[in-house]
Amino acid sequence: MRTSPDVAIAHSVCSPMRTLHAAKDGDLCLLVPLKDALLLHVDGVDHELAAGMGAIGGPGTKSTIDAASGMQLLSIRLRRQLLLPLVQSASDLQSVAIVHNTQAMGLLRGYIRALDAEEAITTPEARHLLALHIHDLVALACGATRDARDLIEGRGKRAARFAAVKANIVANATHRNLSIDSLAARHGISPRYIGALFAGAGTTFTSFVLEQRLAHAHRLFADRRFVHRTICSIAYDSGFGDLSYFNHAFRRRYGATPSDVRAATLRAG
DSSP states (O other): OEEOSSEEEEEEEEOSEEEEEEOOTTEEEEEEEEESOEEEEETTEEEEEOTTOEEEEOTTOEEEEEEOTTEEEEEEEEEHHHHGGGBSOGGGGGSEEEEOOOHHHHHHHHHHHHHHTSOOOOSHHHHHHHHHHHHHHHHHHHOBOHHHHHHHHTTHHHHHHHHHHHHHHHHHTTOTTOOHHHHHHHHTSOHHHHHHHHHHTTSOHHHHHHHHHHHHHHHHHTOGGGTTSOHHHHHHHTTOSOHHHHHHHHHHHHSSOHHHHHHHHHHHO
16 A cells, blocks of 8 residues: 555555455546456446456445455545646546556556555655656546646656556566667667666666665575575576676675675675
């Protein structure tokens, strides 16, 4: 669970259950099943939400939810005053609106997955940006106005793409065939656009990949369970093909050699 004044995000895995859900007064709630289908009963109408779809309800909305065993559910509390000015049909959110598995929903899920890997977000500025980005992506999924789409393209959507790209790099950094071209093809964007995303953050694609690979190697050298592994094998499995380059980059990053890090781990017991 992650909470802030303007947005709250919760992941849950359910046993079989039936529950009556009501949005907090003044807020909107988006429910997204991540695995299997969710059955929703609202005002005498039944809805089946496939994995990746969503249902968003307004204040006072009551709905009965049937969840199967092992249901993985993403719940997001949203601020009404932040979302409604961005959407075309605000009246749809007075009850329950069904949000289909669109590209915007995919970006939203990817953005939240990237957040899950982050430490606590403590500064007011960072929490404010997080809330804006999530509301932007939900608005895109619900149907944003033309003016809002222009705003969101340069704000929430860009941030979500960057978060998804970084999360993909973190997950695949040890693969030596990872390249900006393959990453761009995977995300349906251009290599130039990825370069611009990293430039906007004051770094480069190459620097970010290098940082992830060095961090992976450092974790192994600092773990007694891998003391039997050679420096060469760990460098290779961390995505490096040149041992001399790895040793130089590692010492420049950590101010110590891989052998120094391993020796300190052994001395610490």
